[in-house]
Amino acid sequence: MTTAPAADARALFVDLVGSEPTGVWSSPGRVNLIGEHTDYNDGFVFPFAIEHRTYVALGTRTDGRIRVASTFTPEVVEVALDELDDLFPARRDEIAEWARYPLGVAWALAKTTGSDAATGVDLAIASDVPVGAGLSSSAAIEGAVASALDETWGLGLDRVALAKIGRTAENEAVGAPTGIMDQMSSMLGRPDAAIFLDCRSLEADVVDLGFADAGLELLVMDTGVKHSHATGGYGERRASCELGARTLGVAALRDVSVDDLPRAEELLDDVTYRRVRHIVTENARVIETVRTLREKGPEAIGDLLVASHVSMRDDFEISAPELDTAVDAALAAGAIGARMTGGGFGGAAIALVSHDSVDQVRDAVTAAFADAGYAAPHIFTVTPLEGARRDN
Template structure:
């Protein structure tokens, strides 16, 4: 990557920083509803090579090429970073938010982005880029941030610069991840517990099944679902849906529009699913979480209505092929499913799943395995 940086900018970087994509094991759309979630970092990373400048200019480039994104230097300044568009807004937006929130002057820089985190799949390529940038600038600008503050700043990039009304799940996973662990996030308590998954010992791995149906949280149905959840909480007279007991959900069915009630039911039950999955893996019973994952998908498909036919087909096919469980991961409206599988069966399940999805009339998905890995860092 250092050679590519030299080719782009004619000099060597001060360092290379990276952050993983993430998979959310269970607990979807629970972050902004005050629930629980269990994401983990994956062994696919976004890397940012950075060199400070002695002026206010910012020059960024990427060697990632897809859907019109091509190599070429994008010019900006510290004062105009918030006006960025396209992929560079995640990186430039991070610089803008750090300066504004921390009251630091900062300095200009050059940055080259390289990534093997798929874009638009639901494994949080955006948070990976934001977080790698924040970790890099924190060190280079000497701001001394702790990881929880970095999470908050990353959310501001998404909400204010990108315009995506997301919570803090993605940034928390990307910044706090540890190998073979998930991060159990309790959003109202503002806690993040490292929970050992035990996948390695149990000879399990996660397959990511990319449907190739793309989404955009800034323009898609994510915001609509968030407003529906807020409406459910308003009708129920609570500040967040976390305050609704699972046993009481059905009692609200006649007091709000049917689709709003379904949104409530998904959020409340998915928080309970996250709690149960955490209990099981703590007890060394990782092989028993599969049916809970599959139940979570049914909840997203039927109650939250944020799945798509290609992902439904992938989940059904994976379970039929022998996966212990499967569900859509991420915000939905496209993206990917995950399947919990035996390591020795992964290749066969992936092949049979892809074949079945095609037979159901969808584009052949791209399937790859991921392993719970460490969070954002400075690379050697």
């Protein structure tokens, strides 16, 4: 794992403030092995934290202001802490989108805890989580900032509470209608395991993946096609799910089973039905993936990964030509399973491959992109690792 972003965050802080930070905190991106768009439908997901992390260097200040800087932009944003309530959510568009994540976390922490402990801070952010790749660079920022502020302000919140803070920031301060999967995986990640998360109860069960013992690698194929959760198709998909739930008379699509789908098809228009069908069958696939891992091992989950991709491509319609090309080429080159991961409309696909076939699959996907006239993908392996932490 590279330590460069940690050093970059510290160096940016020194450049910004002129002194060393109080400390550096970090939080990981995540790969979702299976369970897409099920989180905001109170369903099941199965993500794991990865080695790519966002680092936040923090120092306190005495004037009641919060200043944020990032290696991704020369822009520095500074506001008074007592202005955050006026800015979020009503005037969030006045703040640069990148700065809404850390400022939104500060706002959500103060709002949720009702604490007078909030003191002014400077924050310098650096990351090696690919942005827009579906690896949850946003939750990595939220987790790092929430952990840093929780400790600095002496709030003593547990990891689930900090994940909720991140979701509040993303939903209300940023304006992205996401669920809580990303924040929970960034906070709760553990080495060599994934998190089987019930997004209604927030009950989390850490499940051994067994990739290393089986000689398997998870390959991320970043298409380079950027997406944004705050705009467009993501919100439309969520609205379709809510319409489906209302029409079927349930609190959330979590409450619809596969056996209920014939009735749903009678009541819903074609598009809404297909959106509902994806969520219902995806929940079932998550549960089946966990069961299969425990009973048969990771070599047996390939068909479930492929079925998930087909459902996202055809029913939820959130794939993209580049994602389909990556999945098809990986499978043709011998991958055990492959699917797009993340919110869709771009980002990355994943492939479960044997250690010996990593180069073969990487070369095949790269060649398929070249043949299609697409820009070269960024392809790399990821390892399940720990969640948010203080680094020093």
